[in-house]
Amino acid sequence: MSESTTIPSAAALVRTDTVVIGAGQAGLAAAYYLRQNRVDFRLLDAAPAAGAAWAARYDSLRLFSPAWASGLPGRPWPGNPLHYPTRDETTAYLRDYAAHFSFPFEPNRRVTRLAAAPDQPGYLVQTAEGPTYAARRVLVATGPFTTPRVPAWAPELPAAVAQLHSRFYQRPAQLPGPGPVAVVGSGNSALQIAADVAATGRPVFVAFDETTPALPNNQPMWAFLVLAGLLRASRHSPLGRTLFGRPEPVVSGDLAQLRRFANALFIGRATAALPNGAIQGTRATTPPLATVVWATGYQPDYRWIDLPILGADGHPRHHRGLTAAPGVAFLGLDWLNSRRSALLNGAGPDARRVVAELLKMP
Template structure:
């Protein structure tokens, strides 16, 4: 992991998370030269920076990247620090060339490929670029969030770390219907303060146990392509939560489910589909992320800012994406599911040499 000078490279991977490392694995197997850029100080640091109670919702045996199993017990649900250590070990095990502290500020086309500029002033010339910067990076909050008074502390799940971060002992609300929302709500509920969970009760819920993961693996449902009949049907359904925290939360006497959050009322009250909160001291918004690829100056995005692609490959020669939700399957954004996508993208990029136009 070295500090780079300006230079040219065949394939540039942006992001040293699970998707970027999986792409690196298959490029290395093909003997194709590449470099990975990452803005952090260490591989896996994104995982290490997440909230303290975070665990993978998939067991270790179902969460491995290609070529290296998780160390230790395979039936456990790894912590976020174990996930960070695994990614760091993975990168070191294969001796990937990674340039750290390199936040990409601009990707633009050139007659021979792409110019990639970082905030440190470095410039890379690459024939191919694989963008692996995560599911999406712009935190989302409901439109009514600004209606809450300044007395209500507001945090997005990206910034939440631990219960002590949310001052006071009074009512707090957690808004969201995903796995992270339920984990954060359970984390706060363990402190005995009143917790109001704005969870959409219509969200499909699956039990998180080894039997379920064995079923998903055996039936290959997580790998069903969005372009297939089965995968297309799954994609059109609401995203299920896979969590043991939902059942746990229902056992707490200090927890109340209020249904999907519909709006804010005077006095710091959050209105849910089924009930409203009392005046709140804090809200944690676990309401997801939107796309922010404004630094990529290539016209491969739809009106909503999402990459237009087929299984990660865009219309721009040599430009691909990995690690996005439903890139090809429900498993595409999971640590244990990114491998097949990475293999496909790498094979396609290497077997179809980019054909650039005079303007790029």
């Protein structure tokens, strides 16, 4: 433990059975099952409303799963089940979900420390400007999208090149100047953002790894994935281990749409920055750029967790969400248990299982 833990005065301490940290889809699903089991709990989030991570994403975002495969437990998506919801529809759904079930949601509660309570079982959850919570159980549901990650060579680009991570990208008008833009990344967000910018007519250089697999994103494919059990195969099963070792596919339709833009040029996987402000790819090199959008993923930032449940790389150490700290678990991480763990589709099943395991504690 990095520093001694003291219990605040009674006036500044809120006692509850369970604290859920994060009010995105994973935290809301956990809240549903805690309510079903009549557990006294608090749902905390640093933002002023539930689903805030979705509200901050880019304007043109759409879910990669249809509404029928994206709902949380106890409340299906409204409207056409075959529809692929937009960013704003997803945000509205999550906020409606929290309000519908009247969860004990406490917004504007940024957690600054999670530590073992001194001289008694349980944990203390300290917040920046609110109370400290004493709880027997803690569910960390802050999700995988915490700290943006960029290549180690990104700082080698000259200052004249504007750099923006996809976490902060919302629309093409944010990008300065009329000059060429590079979008770096080999995931679905990179394809959607590149198409978003290409639609304005600006030259877009797409640093995309051509070996990335692509799959259709249609109703038959989703029916097959669900019925065949590919999304729910645990990473600890033979099938799950095979799937876990493969690169994440992108949507073939999004890739095809981007290739139709004459002003979108694919340069292969990005490998280096050049002194003139260009990016070198495995297939081609860009001209000097005005802007680079890094759609290169995230890395964890759990420095506020003062428990021996993190690896040397900062990633949580867990088995299907459960940690070595009795009563502490994670939800909403990539491959927490299966491919769907970080998706809306998987929030409910993971939450049901993890909550049930935590409630077995004496």
